[in-house]
Structure formats: structure tokens, C-alpha cells
Amino acid sequence: MTSQGVPHDDGRGESPAQRADRRWNELLQELRVAQTGTQILFGFLVAVVFQPRFAELGTTDRTIYVVTVFLGAATTGALVAPVAVHRLVAGRRLKPETVNWAARLTLVGLVLLYLTMVSTFLLIMRMVLDDALALWLVVVMALWLALCWFMVPLLARRNGTNGGKGNGGTGDDYGPWPH
Numbered sequence: 108m109t110s111q112g113v114p115h116d117d118g119r120g121e122s123p124a125q126r127a128d129r130r131w132n133e134l135l136q137e138l139r140v141a142q143t144g145t146q147i148l149f150g151f152l153v154a155v156v157f158q159p160r161f162a163e164l165g166t167t168d169r170t171i172y173v174v175t176v177f178l179g180a181a182t183t184g185a186l187v188a189p190v191a192v193h194r195l196v197a198g199r200r201l202k203p204e205t206v207n208w209a210a211r212l213t214l215v216g217l218v219l220l221y222l223t224m225v226s227t228f229l230l231i232m233r234m235v236l237d238d239a240l241a242l243w244l245v246v247v248m249a250l251w252l253a254l255c256w257f258m259v260p261l262l263a264r265r266n267g268t269n270g271g272k273g274n275g276g277t278g279d280d281y282g283p284w285p286h
Contacts, residue, residue: 127202134189134209141213142186145220148227149179160234168233175226182223185216221256225249 121129152175155161164172189209196205228248232241 123203127206130206131193131202131209134206134213138186138189138213141216141220142183145179145182145186145216145223148223149183152176152179152227168230171226171230171233175223175230178219178223178226182216182219185212185219188212188216217256221252224252 119126152172155172161172189212192208192212193205225245225248229241229245232244235241236244
């Protein structure tokens with residue numbers, strides 16, 4: 108318990124309001140990275156349609172392009188949504204709820220960004236390679252991104268029950284590889 112009788116969260120000595128503030132600030136840092144990449148990717152996708160070679164695309168590639176632009180717009184919407192949620196509920200003493208909703212929207216945005224990246228990669232690979240090789244490279248990239256963005260964090264989350272004491276639980280082994 109804190110001196111105000113509020114239970115500690117995770118050993119940090121934070122009140123629920125302090126925890127919500129910390130989580131909000133962490134989320135904003137994550138969103139800055141994701142939003143920048145998404146904006147650059149979406150800008151690229153918008154510019155593609157104005158290139159002379161776009162007229163040469165067949166029906167399949169045009170369909171992939173439309174799906175990719177749709178995913179890019181949905182990604183942008185999901186990753187900007189936490190700002191809108193915060194702005195619309197600011198000052199109403201809903202910070203913990205706001206952070207939870209924003210975190211969920213950010214996760215949706217990351218899944219949509221994953222799909223947008225894979226779809227963009229498919230479109231590009233189909234433009235420069237034969238279909239079979241393009242498909243294999245897209246599968247490899249999709250697996251790589253899934254590993255980096257989802258599997259590693261989920262493994263870390265599953266294995267993170269040692270009280271935050273590093274890989275071996277001793278608190279002094281900060282190497283990148285689990286023991």
C-alpha cells in the first residue's frame with residue numbers, strides 16, 4: 108500500500124493514476140514509431156497509382172493494390188485512433204480506461220500494419236519477379252515479420268514470470284538470448 112492507502116501495482120510503488128500515466132507515455136512512444144512508418148508506407152502506396160507503369164498492372168495486381176491501400180488506410184486509422192480516444196475523453200477521469208482502449212487499438216493497428224507490409228511486399232515482388240519466386244519470398248517475409256513482431260514478444264511475455272530479473276532470474280544477465 109502507498110501512504111494514501113492505494114495498492115501498489117507491480118512493485119513500482121505507483122498509484123493507479125501514476126501507472127496509467129506511465130503506460131500512456133510508453134504507448135505514445137510506441138505509436139510515434141509505428142505511425143511514422145505507416146505514414147511513409149501509405150505515402151508510397153498513394154504515389155504508386157500516379158506512376159506511368161501503374162497502367163500496365165493486370166487485374167490481379169490492381170486487386171492486390173486496392174487491398175493494400177485499404178489495409179494502409181485502416182492501419183493509419185487504427186494507429187491514430189488512440190489520439191482521438193484520448194482527446195474525446197480527456198479530463199473525464201478515465202485515464203486507465205483510455206490507456207486500455209488505446210493499447211487495444213494499437214495492437215489492432217500493428218496487426219493491420221503487418222498485413223499491409225505483407226501485401227505491399229507481395230505487390231512489389233510480383234512486379235519484379237516471377238509469381239512462384241515472389242510468393243515464396245512473401246511467405247518468408249511474412250514469417251519473419253510474424254516472428255519479430257508477434258512470436259518473440261509473446262514468448263517474452265510467457266517467459267516473463269521470473270519477477271523481472273532477466274533471462275535466468277538472477278537480475279544480472281541482460282544478454283539477448285534466453286538461457
